[in-house]
Amino acid sequence: MTDLKEVSYEEIRHLVSDRAMSGETVLLNMGPQHPSTHGVLRLLLELDGETVVNCIPDVGFLHTGIEKNMESKTYQKAEVMTDRMDYMNPLGNNFAYCLAVEKLVGLDVPERAQAIRVILAELQRISSHLVWLGTSALDVAAMSVFLYCFREREIILDIFELVSGQRMMTTYFRPGGLWRDVPAEFDKAVRDFLKIIPKRIDEYEDLLTKNPLFLDRTVKIGTISGEDAINWGMTGASLRGSGVNYDVRKVFPYSGYEQYDFEVPLRSEGDVYARYLVRMAEMRQSVRIIQQALDKLPSGAVRSSNYKFVPPPRSEIGTSMEALIHHFKLWTEGFNAPQGSVYVATESPRGELGCYLEGDGGPKPYRVHFRTPSFDNLQVLPALSGGVFVADLVAIIGSVDIVLGDIDR
């Protein structure tokens, strides 16, 4: 057997309190393989009994180098990588990236494509919230909710498969529109889902919202004020749970969100329970948005006809020389984007997902950076977890809804 090596306390001395040095408190390594860190997050905990004295998040175990890799790909090809960032929200990542490219090169997106993007992005939001609900309920050991949520998420993934052929890594949104139009069955599939989901959300609420044990685990746990939340850079449902009315869809509408009538759920308590209630209400609002978008879905093209940036339909390639040349040029060297930088913000299920794109005049981006909500929401964890129990810490991690792929991109 190999000898065990002791890690020197000196290496972490600046991170923990002096009591840890004298052995009064215990240092506990939670993760990166731990069922409740939602991926490969490592937390270095300093515990006094079961009370958390210090909590030091350590990220980077899932580092994929996606942003750097995108610099060596053309604008179109780089999009495939965005799916892999926040794997609970692949369409949302596509969305942010496509909006940024469109802004950089000045592309117009047809109305129909915009509406379909909204429908799919909201479906994605529901599916992401379902996974969040399931996993965070599992964190407080309400295990059945987890499987019920995955049952409904399966329907959403089937819809994604219907439109794009892929369940998760869809790359369905393309700069200038969509990959192709939705199939004829799409309308019915989404409407069927809309009929089911409000009842199912009621069922989840029956199981949790007034359950005394659930209340006991969530109320007044991990409280943060609205001001602190802003200062820490929190966004999304975690911020709205602290009473700050900030939703990118309302404040800086994109892709036609201003046409839809929906509310931004708010709670002022700022605890785990408030964040839970906000997300539950958000799912219901997403249902409203999808319903409206589906009812007034315009007909027409789903791709911009600017063939300098958008590949022409395949049917034209056989008949039109120009189309063939465009197709060839676009899929070999790509299109040249102008010099300059843009930033586009979208509302992902987790918060503000921004895409910063800098072009140098060539066919490949000079720099791509994503402002991912999980990263900014994670950094607040030490502030939320002072003096709580280990069991609460697990509930808090669940409530800020982080996805590690979103953090280490």
Next chain:
Amino acid sequence: MDWILLLEWVIKGFALVMILLTGFAYLTLFERRILAFMQVRIGPNRAGPQGILQPIADAVKLIFKEELTPAKSEKFLFLLAPIVTVVPAVVIAAVIPWGTQFEAFGRTITLYVADINIGVLYITAIASIAVYGIVLAGWSSNNKYAMMGGLRSSAQMISYELPLGLSFVLVTLMAGSMRPVDIVEAQRGWWFGLMQPVGALLFLISILAEVNRAPFDMPEAEQELTAGYHAEYSGMKFALFFMAEYIKMIAVSAIMVMLFLGGYRELPGLQNTWFSVDQTWWLGPIYMFLKVLAMLFVMVWIRATLPRIRYDRLMSFGWKVMLPLSLALIVITALGLVLQPMWALAPYILTPVLSLAAFGLTVLLLQNSLARRQHA
């Protein structure tokens, strides 16, 4: 004492242990299938028809798995802990009567292994030994998660032994005896669970905590402590902990049935019919089996539904809610029994009404304190 009597004991003891060991294996399958049913899944159905060979497959896997001992563990205690946990779980079932008696080979054969006149005390004593195994496992593994699991377990056990013991007092009061057979026979006409429903509920909560079942599965809280006290165990040693947990589930269900649900006796109202165990002795074990199965189903159902309670709240629930309530129930039960000479139906009407009132008051106070916390 003749040698045939000795042989009878050996055979009965052996049969009981075999029933428990097989029962444990099939309980895991039962639990997985029921959980799967409740969670819109299918559950294990590959090994044999409806997965009935799954427990055997699991056992084979666990036996052949490599057993690892952590480098810096206390080797002896590490080995001892699973044994200390599993033995009381098996031994505790000795005093539970599974039926009346029957005549065979010219002898009267009773359907229990040991007839101790302080059976209830025996159960309390043995049940609390098991926690040593868990604490020792947690401590000897040299793992911080395991240590926390062990500590939680001891704190939990201390908090819940008291309401558990007081529930035994309730039954002893009503039966007027500590002998298991007397307790069951005292429920001939009317079950204690109907005379003292709140006591039965308290007992159910206490045994859930006693066997570390959800929502009190703190020592092994998967989401918090990964696996808690048995984090470092693998192979057959791990299987022993698992075995202990499930055998204890069966044993405490049987105890619950014995104390509050009429043991091996028939439903109230069937005394003088063919369905009574007085007339048909072999119905006793069947009734017992069905009742235990129902109890196990309830335990699985609770696990599928409820979130885990937090460690400090669990203790305050034990000390501040369960303990006073069980003390109040003892007073109420005693009152019912004292008034019985004047009003024959007092234990059957006054006791349940008063204890339900006490329970309602407790729930109200609990709700208020929760609401206060929410709005504070």
